[in-house]
Each structure stands twice: as structure tokens, then as C-alpha cells.
Amino acid sequence: MKSGLSKEVRQLAKNWATGNQWPKRLEWLEVTGIRGWTGQRVEFPFPMVAICGENGVGKSTLLQAAVSIYRAPVGGGSYFASQFFPDTPWDKIKSATIRYSVREGATVRDNSIRKPTSRWLGNPDRRERSVRYIDLRRTQPMVAQRGYQKLTKSGLLEAGSTPFDQTILSRYSNILGRDYSVGRHSWSTAGQNLKVAVVGTATANYSGFHQGAGESTVAELLALPISKHGLIAIDEVETSLHPRAQRRLVRDLAQLARANELQVLLTTHSPYVLEELPPEARVYVGGGASPRSCVKGISADFAMTNMDDDTHPEAEVFVEDVEAERLVREVLIRKDPTLARRVIIVPAGSASVIQALGQMVQKRSFPRPTAAILDGDQSPSAGCIVLPGGDAPERIVIEQLKGIGFPGVAAALSRSHTDLTDAVGAAVTLPDHHDWIPAICDKVLVGRDELWGVCVRQWLKDCLSDTEQASLAASIESTLQLA
Numbered sequence: 001m002k003s004g005l006s007k008e009v010r011q012l013a014k015n016w017a018t019g020n021q022w023p024k025r026l027e028w029l030e031v032t033g034i035r036g037w038t039g040q041r042v043e044f045p046f047p048m049v050a051i052c053g054e055n056g057v058g059k060s061t062l063l064q065a066a067v068s069i070y071r072a073p074v075g076g077g078s079y080f081a082s083q084f085f086p087d088t089p090w091d092k093i094k095s096a097t098i099r100y101s102v103r104e105g106a107t108v109r110d111n112s113i114r115k116p117t118s119r120w121l122g123n124p125d126r127r128e129r130s131v132r133y134i135d136l137r138r139t140q141p142m143v144a145q146r147g148y149q150k151l152t153k154s155g156l157l158e159a160g161s162t163p164f165d166q167t168i169l170s171r172y173s174n175i176l177g178r179d180y181s182v183g184r185h186s187w188s189t190a191g192q193n194l195k196v197a198v199v200g201t202a203t204a205n206y207s208g209f210h211q212g213a214g215e216s217t218v219a220e221l222l223a224l225p226i227s228k229h230g231l232i233a234i235d236e237v238e239t240s241l242h243p244r245a246q247r248r249l250v251r252d253l254a255q256l257a258r259a260n261e262l263q264v265l266l267t268t269h270s271p272y273v274l275e276e277l278p279p280e281a282r283v284y285v286g287g288g289a290s291p292r293s294c295v296k297g298i299s300a301d302f303a304m305t306n307m308d309d310d311t312h313p314e315a316e317v318f319v320e321d322v323e324a325e326r327l328v329r330e331v332l333i334r335k336d337p338t339l340a341r342r343v344i345i346v347p348a349g350s351a352s353v354i355q356a357l358g359q360m361v362q363k364r365s366f367p368r369p370t371a372a373i374l375d376g377d378q379s380p381s382a383g384c385i386v387l388p389g390g391d392a393p394e395r396i397v398i399e400q401l402k403g404i405g406f407p408g409v410a411a412a413l414s415r416s417h418t419d420l421t422d423a424v425g426a427a428v429t430l431p432d433h434h435d436w437i438p439a440i441c442d443k444v445l446v447g448r449d450e451l452w453g454v455c456v457r458q459w460l461k462d463c464l465s466d467t468e469q470a471s472l473a474a475s476i477e478s479t480l481q482l483a
Contacts, residue, residue, distance in 0.1 A: 008251040009276060012258045016047050022261045024129055024229045025103050026066055033096035034085050035061045040292045046281040047257045048264040050273055052303045053285035058292060059267040063233040066265055069100045070129040079133060081113055081120050102127050130227035136217055136239035151188055161186035168222050175218050175248045213240035228260045238270040250276040269307060274300040279349050293365050295356050302348040315369035315480045318348040318357050323393045323452060324375055330456045335473040351378050358383030369480040385475045388468045394433045397455050400463045412454045415444045
């Protein structure tokens with residue numbers, strides 16, 4: 001997993017935090033009566049927000065609703081809810097509402113578009129903004145697109161082209177990690193209505209008919225005109241791109257958003273996309289056939305655990321971070337190894353994320369047994385277990401071991417006891433306890449996981465009573481209610 005945010009995303013976050021947070025932005029949406037949504041609110045607290053979740057939970061619906069609540073400036077093309085949510089012989093949309101809040105400078109406007117019966121109402125009240133909806137899932141190979149097959153007939157020649165400007169060509173090269181010297185949109189003697197992207201490196205030029213799917217996807221994406229202060233919604237942003245290209249595309253979009261004060265909404269199933277964004281820019285949508293649930297601030301681990309069954313656990317235990325994950329796992333190994341083998345423990349994000357998950361645990365909103373565990377420095381919260389000790393795991397473990405002289409830890413790490421205690425003494429003066437473990441590791445030259453694992457095991461042996469350990473394991477088992 002990646003550690004730290006890229007320079008591009010950090011710069012975007014800094015501008016967002018210190019500026020006026022963009023003169024135009026969509027603050028939240030509530031969708032009712034469409035594709036399983038029943039009025040849940042989804043907030044957009046960062047200029048780029050990635051929405052993740054399993055297929056069929058309504059991620060695309062949110063993007064389509066977002067672009068439907070604006071009207072385009074004069075001369076631009078508007079999107080309408082009726083385009084995205086039509087009546088068909090099999091589906092009838094009625095009693096549907098898209099409520100929203102938009103900000104323009106200091107002015108906030110709450111409004112809605114709605115379809116009580118047969119027609120969508122509220123379109124004339126929509127605010128003006130340049131919006132763009134891009135569904136990369138629908139990008140077809142050139143030969144499969146309507147009309148393009150005739151360009152393969154003999155006798156046709158290139159009749160003209162519009163070159164990529166140097167900025168676009170540079171972005172294209174950077175995203176795909178290859179030095180492209182040529183980029184243009186061309187048309188043949190068959191007419192200008194069928195344009196083809198032509199790109200080239202030092203060795204060869206080739207058209208969209210012979211490009212890789214990722215090359216075509218990025219060329220199509222970069223060709224779209226972007227207006228300042230606009231809204232861009234991209235469905236399945238990772239389509240056809242390898243992991244490094246996915247990361248570079250997110251960074252490119254972050255630069256574009258910062259330069260033009262854009263709002264960018266994405267849907268994704270990719271951990272690489274999620275890892276590029278800060279927690280406040282990630283939203284997980286769950287529910288399937290049951291009522292939708294939206295959890296913001298999630299970790300990439302949380303999202304992928306809920307979208308992937310590779311490990312096949314019987315139950316899930318969500319904790320705040322990797323330190324809490326290791327502590328809980330070691331307790332279960334000591335007190336209930338059978339349970340330890342049956343569950344997956346996932347760092348999910350901040351305390352607010354765990355509190356939201358606890359409410360879902362209480363309502364039995366998860367498809368399988370689930371527990372939510374807060375760090376010991378948090379107050380009790382509905383549906384949550386709280387770790388013992390009354391403080392953050394790093395503080396409790398390091399300070400209590402320090403108080404008894406760190407017995408056995410240096411030997412387990414094959415390090416000098418003096419070097420270890422000196423490193424600990426310096427680390428605990430740092431105001432942020434999240435910095436303690438990395439600071440100790442830097443001094444004694446061990447890996448973070450190795451140091452923390454040894455410290456936790458020694459703390460469980462010498463500091464936390466068997467009664468408290470058994471109580472935590474029993475609370476987890478009781479919450480999960482595994483047979």
C-alpha cells in the first residue's frame with residue numbers, strides 16, 4: 001500500500017483549505033426513488049471525491065444526478081435527469097426526487113428536481129454551471145463505434161487534423177508513462193464528422209484503430225474541453241489503465257482541478273485511485289438490495305475488503321488504523337485463536353468512520369457479522385467496542401512498557417536496550433502519538449510492523465491483565481454473534 005499523498009494532491013488540498021474553497025461547488029446530494037436510493041445524503045467535502053462500492057449500489061446514479069442539477073451556460077449542452085433515468089417498458093420512474101445544495105461564493109442554495117408523476121419538474125430553477133459527464137465504461141474500440149468501420153475502406157486519405165497542444169501532449173505522455181512526440185485528432189476524405197486520435201512515439205505513429213484501450217481512453221478524456229469552475233463526473237476512472245497510469249491520472253486531474261478550481265467526482269473500484277486521495281475524498285456506498293448506506297472518510301483497505309472476497313472471512317472487524325489492527329489481532333491470537341482465524345480485521349479510518357460503522361452494526365446493515373472497534377481515547381458510541389486502556393494504542397503500549405523498562409523488547413529486536421530506551425525517550429516528547437513508532441524505528445533501524453508487533457506482544461504479556469484481554473475477545477465474539 002502507498003504511504004503519503006502525492007505532491008499534486010497535497011497542493012490541491014492546500015489550495016482548497018486556504019482559499020475560498022472554489023466559487024462554485026456542489027455541497028451535497030440526496031436521491032430518492034431512483035435505483036434503490038431512499039434519500040441518503042452524500043456530501044462532497046473535497047474538490048475531488050471518489051465514490052466506491054460494489055456493482056449495482058448506485059454509484060453511477062450519484063454522478064448522473066450531480067450533472068443533472070445544473071444547466072449549461074448559453075451555447076453549452078445541458079444534461080437532464082430524463083436522459084439518465086428514463087421510463088422504459090420495464091422501468092417506470094415516479095415519486096423521484098434529487099435534492100441538492102449548491103454554493104456560489106457566499107451564497108448557498110438548496111433546491112430539487114423531482115418527478116412526482118410523469119414529468120421532471122424544477123429544471124428552470126437549476127443554477128448555471130459548465131458540467132461534463134464522462135462514462136469511460138462505455139468507451140468502445142474504434143472499429144465498434146457507429147460509422148467508423150467505413151474508415152477502414154481502401155482509397156481514403158487523411159484530409160486534415162487538429163494537433164494536441166503541447167500541454168495536452170505532455171499530460172498524455174505523463175499519464176501513460178511514455179514519450180509521445182505526436183498527438184492529433186484527424187479526419188479523412190470521408191468527412192470531418194468522424195475524427196480519429198493519432199499518436200506517435202519516436203518509432204511509429206498509429207491511429208485509434210491500433211491503439212491500446214488505455215491510450216484511447218486517455219486521448220478521449222484529454223480531448224474534452226474544460227471550463228473554469230466546472231464540474232467533471234467520470235464513471236469508472238480506472239478503465240483500461242494499469243496501476244501506475246491510474247495513479248498518474250488522479251494526479252493529473254488534481255492539477256487540473258487546482259488550476260481551474262474544478263470539482264471532480266469519480267466512481268471507482270480501484271485501490272490505486274483511492275490511495276491517491278485523502279480520507280475525506282473517499283465515500284463508500286453499500287447496501288445492494290437493502291437500503292443504501294454511505295460512509296465517508298474510509299480507508300482504501302476498508303473499501304477493498306468490502307468489494308473483494310479473496311480472504312473469505314466469516315466476519316469483519318473494523319478498527320481505526322494498523323496499530324489497532326495489530327493489537328486486536330494479537331489479543332485474539334492469545335485468547336481465542338479460532339476466532340482470529342475466522343475474522344478479517346480492517347483499518348477503516350478515523351474515529352468518525354468507526355462511529356458511523358458502529359451505527360450500521362447496531363442496525364444490522366452489513367451482509368455478514370461485523371464489529372466496529374474504537375481506540376481507547378474515544379468515548380463509548382452506539383454499536384462500537386472501545387479498546388482497553390483509556391488512550392490511543394501507541395500511548396498506552398509505549399508509555400506502559402517505558403514504565404517497566406521495556407523488558408524483552410530490545411532482545412526480540414536484536415537491538416541494544418540502551419539505544420531502544422533512548423529512542424523511546426525522544427519519541428514520547430513528540431506531540432502527535434502517531435509519530436512515535438516511526439521515530440523509534442528511525443533510531444533503532446527496524447521496520448514499523450516488526451517494532452509494533454514485538455511491543456504489543458510484550459505489553460499483553462506484562463501489562464494488560466488476562467481479564468481485560470478475555471473481556472475484549474468476548475466482546476468481539478458477542479458482537480459478531482458467530483455460531
